[in-house]
Structures are given as C-alpha cells and as structure tokens.
Amino acid sequence: MTRTAERPAGRASERALADLREAILSGDLAAGAHLGEVELAERLGLSRTPVREALTRLAAEGLVALEAHRGARVTSFTPEDLHGIFDVRLALEPRATARAAAHATADDLDALQDLADRMLAVGAPGPDQDLDALVGLNRDFHARLLDLARAPALAAALANVVHTPVVTRTFHAYDPASLARSLAHHAEIVAALRAGDGDWAGAVMRCHLGNARAVMVGSR
Amino acid sequence: MTRTAERPAGRASERALADLREAILSGDLAAGAHLGEVELAERLGLSRTPVREALTRLAAEGLVALEAHRGARVTSFTPEDLHGIFDVRLALEPRATARAAAHATADDLDALQDLADRMLAVGAPGPDQDLDALVGLNRDFHARLLDLARAPALAAALANVVHTPVVTRTFHAYDPASLARSLAHHAEIVAALRAGDGDWAGAVMRCHLGNARAVMVGSR
DNA sequence: CCACCCTAGATTGCGTACAACGTCGAGGAG
DNA sequence: CTCCTCGACGTTGTACGCAATCTAGGGTGG
DSSP: OOOSSSOOSSOHHHHHHHHHHHHHTTTOOOOEEEEOOHHHHHHTOOHHHHHHHHHHHHHHTTTTTEEETTTTOOOOOOOOHHHHHOOOOOOOHHHHHHHHHHHHOOOHHHHHHHHHHHHHHSSSSSSSOHHHHHHHHHEEEEEHHHHHTOOHHHHHHHHHTOOOHHHOOOOOOHHHHHHHHHHHHHHHHHHHTTTTHHHHHHHHHHHHHHHHHHHHHHHO | OOOSSSSOOOOOOHHHHHHHHHHHHTSOTTTOOOHHHHHHHHHHOOOOHHHHHHHHHHHHHSSEETTTTTEEEEOOOOOOHHHHHHHHHHHHHHHHHHHHHHHHHHHHHHHHHHHHHHHHHHHSTTOOOOOHHHHHHHHHHHHHHHTTTOOHHHHHHHHHHHHHHHHOOOOOTOOOOHHHHHHHHHHHHHHHHHHOHHHHHHHHHHHHHHHHHHTTTTOO
C-alpha cells in the first residue's frame, strides 16, 4: 500500500535487522521497551514479515526477548548477568588474543596500532575528548583482533554475548584512571603482538577486561 | 476448558524447528544437504512461513547455512573447525563445571550419578552395549551440569557451538580404551562435585574434553 | 467488598499470492 | 572446441489477510 519509493536499498529484512540492532545498541530503544511488530513495521516503512524475521534473529542473538502474544521486549541485564558476560569474555578473548600473535602480519599490526593511537587521541582528557567515537574504535579493535585469531568457533561463541547493549555502549562510566589504563592496554596489546608474545598479549587482554568489568559491574 | 490434546499440538514453528534440528542432529539430513523451503514445507505439512522461521533460527544456531537464492545447506565441519569448537568447550566447560560444585544439591548429585551409572551400564562392552543410547544420556549429563553452573551467559555462548552434529552424534568413533576413560570421567566429575572440589571437577572436565577431541579430531 | 466471569480489543501465528533476483542450461559466435 | 550471451526456470523475499489466542477491562453475583 504505502509505496515509499525512497530507496531501492538492499534486502529489507537485513535493513530492519541492522536498524533495530543499532537502535537497541545506541539506546534509542530503552531496555524493557515494548516492541510491537506492527508498530515497528510502520516505523520502518515495511510490512510485518521482514520485521518479524529481524526480531527472530535478534532474539537468537539475545538482544530481545519474545513473549508470546505480549510483544517483544528489549532484554535488560542485571549486574549478575553482566558479571557472567565478562566471565565468558575473560575465558575466550585472552585466548583469542594469544592466538592472534601467530597470525598477525605487519599490515595487521599497523592497522591495530592506528586504532590504538586514535583511541588515545580521542580519549585523552581535554576539549577534544570524544567518548562516543571511542565506542566504534573499540569495537573495531576487538573485532579485528578476534578476526586475527583465526578461530571462527570462538568468535561465534563470543558474538552472542558481546552484543549486549551495556557492554558496548558505555564509555562514560569510566573514571579518568580506568580510562587511561584501558587505552594503554590497547597499545600494550599491539606491542606484545609485535614481539610475537601471545602469552603477554593474552595477559594484557585479561587486565583489559578485568579493568572494564570493575568499571561497569563494580567489585563484587 | 477445551483440552485439545490433538494433532496440531504446540506452535507449528517450534515443531518445525524441533523436527529439523532433530533431523540434522540424528543425521537424517546429511551434512551439505540441499534444503529447499518448499520441499521442507511439504515434508512437514506446513506452509513456508514457519519453515522459513525455523531455518532462520537454525542458521543463527549455526546448524545450517543460508545461501542466497540457492537454498539452505546443512553446515559441514572441517577437522580444523572441530578443533576450534573443542577449544571453546575447553575454555568454558571446565569453568562451568567448577562453578557447579558450589550450587549442586544432593538431589542434583544423585541425578548426575544416576546418569553416569546408566552410561557406564549402557556403554560397557558386551551384547548390551548401546552406543546410541549414550548420546542422549551424555547430552543430559552435560546439560544438567551446565545448568548447575548458574551461568546463563556461559551456557548461551556454548549453546551455539556444541549443537554441531558431529560433536553430539558420534560415539561410534571411540575405541574401547577412550570410551572407558570417557565414562569414568563422568563418574569422577560427580565424585569431585560431592567432595565440593570445583578445581578437581574442572580438571576432570578438561581431561574429558581432551580425550574426546583426540578421538574425534585426532592429534594434530 | 471481593472474586469471578465474560466480552471486547489487540497481537501474534500462519497461510497464500506476487514479484524480484539469481542460477543454470542451451544455443550461437569466434 | 571454447567462450559468451540470452532466455526460462526455480528459489527466495515481501506483502497482505484471516484465524486463533491472550490480555485487559468492566460488569455481575456471592
């Protein structure tokens, strides 16, 4: 009916998926928000079918919870949940980081270095500090590192856990000292990889995650 | 209240999901098999819609791969993939097992003991040996153990990795010595949990998985 | 005053039809 | 003989409509 000939675009389903995921991760859709299929469909200018498919996939990723005949809700996480999520990250990411040492080429290292440098620049206290830009850079850094591990199963296991809103969104929670540590960790990881020392790199990643958990969940 | 204990039982979508998952895990649908939506729909007596939803969810679980306009295929795993999967299991399951020590009640331990005993009975060499029955018991044992860990995030991370056909299906690949070890491990895990020693239990799980990996992937 | 039932509304679940896209095979040209 | 091009088919992607089901609200009886 409504022929919104705005843009031919790619697959509408993937568009809906990406839009919804971004809306959730960015916080536009608050945790616990009531999501109706018709409402979302109208909002995105699509029919219910692709929206429904997107919701199904988001539910599989754990970003939303489907309640029968009651609508879908954005999943909310308790501090215990967050703690558990960091448990998984601590179990997997240091291992992946260690593996990355064996596969990283000079180009890879340069790219990582570049990301680490830019994060240091954007994250440094002062008028130019941009904590929001940090989010994307941080995601890129970790994603690239994970890719270098050449461990698809490990990456898949992590994927359904790291997507969680709070983990990827907040950099504002960091106090100056923790933020400085976090940014330094990135650089140190690159240094360890350059040295070809997987154990070192993995250890830094453990520190990195421990620091992050302390900031976001607090000591337990 | 109308007690419709009839055929249509339960949501058709979940039925399709369960049927397809079982068909894949049991091997009825061979790895790499060409799955068309219409073909599956006719086979299950449903329309394409629920089948499509089931395929989407299976793809999210990693059991099938959706190829655009070419149909879905049951994912197949290389030895390298399997090795990586066991890497993830080795990183997560021992940790979960250790955590289970803190939460297991007497009833839980009895149930685990029962499963371990039954596996010993069914797995013992002789005319009564039933390797197929082992599959279900083994899955129950690991699932129950994972549940006791009270670590939903960890369980979720594992879920998308353990579902893989080859990992859960084959017990025929075990040689007698390895099989005996594997069954003994289950009993030892229960013993360690009874002793309240999470470290011990986790160590046994590491052995258990190492043994399994050696059987299925071979030494590398 | 409380509990229960019953109706009305809304939402999801599923089926079917249409459209777009990609793939595969056959035929012709070089 | 090989490669390219073109057409038909098959498959997926999306829209829409109907039916079943659940939730919520008001009314009634105890």
